[in-house]
Amino acid sequence: MKKLLLPGLLLLIMISSARSQSPERAATALLAELGPEKAAKMTTSFDSGERTSWHFVPKDRFGIRLKEMSAKQQQQAFALVNLCLSAEGARKAKGVVLLESILREVEKRPLNDTYRDSGNFYFAVFGVPDGKAPWGLRMEGHHVSLNFTIYKGQILSAAPGFLGANPAIVPEGPAKGHQLLKEETVLAFALVNGLSDTQQQVAVVATKAPADIITGNKRNAWQLEPPGIAWQDLKPEQQRQLRALIVVYIGRYTRLMKDILWKEIESAGTGNIRFAWAGGKVWGEGHYYRIQGPTFLIEYDNTQNNGNHVHSVFRELKNDFGDDALKEHYKTAHR
Secondary structure (H helix, E strand, C coil): CCCCCCCHHHHHHHHHHHCCCCHHHHHHHHHHHHHHHHHHHHEECCCCHHHHCCCCCCCCCCCEEHHHCCHHHHHHHHHHHHCCECHHHHHHHHHHHHHHHHHHHHCCCCCCCCCCCCCCCEEEEECCCCCCCCEEEEEEECCEEEEEEEECCEEEECCCEEEEECCCCCCCCCCCCCCCCHHHHHHHHHHHHCCCHHHHHHHEEECCCCCCCCCCCCCCCCCCCCCCEEHHHCCHHHHHHHHHHHHHHHCCECHHHHHHHHHHHHHCCHHHCEEEEEECCCCCCCEEEEEECCCEEEEEEECHHHHCCEEEEEEECCCHHHHHHHHHHHHHHCC
């Protein structure tokens, strides 16, 4: 298998240098570098059902795999996706890829195993990235599904956005103790364990966590019941903690996208934000939380592998895959 690139410093340098490009230019350059045969594996129409058929389990999917690319093409593929992410988001997305090799070692699979294979991450383009019409970009594989809808260099939607980690904390080997999604976990534990008994009676909606995120890979997400504790029922410091936890998720994206998402959350009313918890409140016990408001849903679940296997997702309730933004675009374009 080809050696995968971009560890450490090289990844950060690449992220920085890629910022000067537009997604359209980067996508066009990658497709040209791939050549007609490989580019055909990576592209399909914007209206294809493949664009909204997403998942985060190990399986064959549409697109071109890392292992089918040259070293230069791999670098270009990551650089393209990173244009839609913050430096921290890019680190986590790449970290999911690197964890796959660690998982193979943890599960004591042979080196030639193709089930836990860091080359099995797919990149796909939906539509034509020429700036004339909206198009889609996806990076997907085991424990990652990043979906972007783009038009004229602007991200119309960054959801669904899924990142997972198995092992959540690496138990042994050279990477022992590494925790890819640490903020998503530590901040949430601090918040729930800092609630008063009265507050926990509302926030803790079940003594046992669900086996996975409830909305799964459904095409559309929805607000979940029971909703948990309301923003206004939190103390100011607890509100700051909850805001910081939300920012961890929307902060996976570019600064502009993060600001847009937070303004949408504020416009819909922070008083409408709810936080719910299920399961244990210490590491090692299965646990789950969700944060939701009129415009968004965040879900986090850690129940598999004795509570050392995290799934986390950010959904735009009305704008997954750019649904709302595209309606407005087409309305304006056909006046």
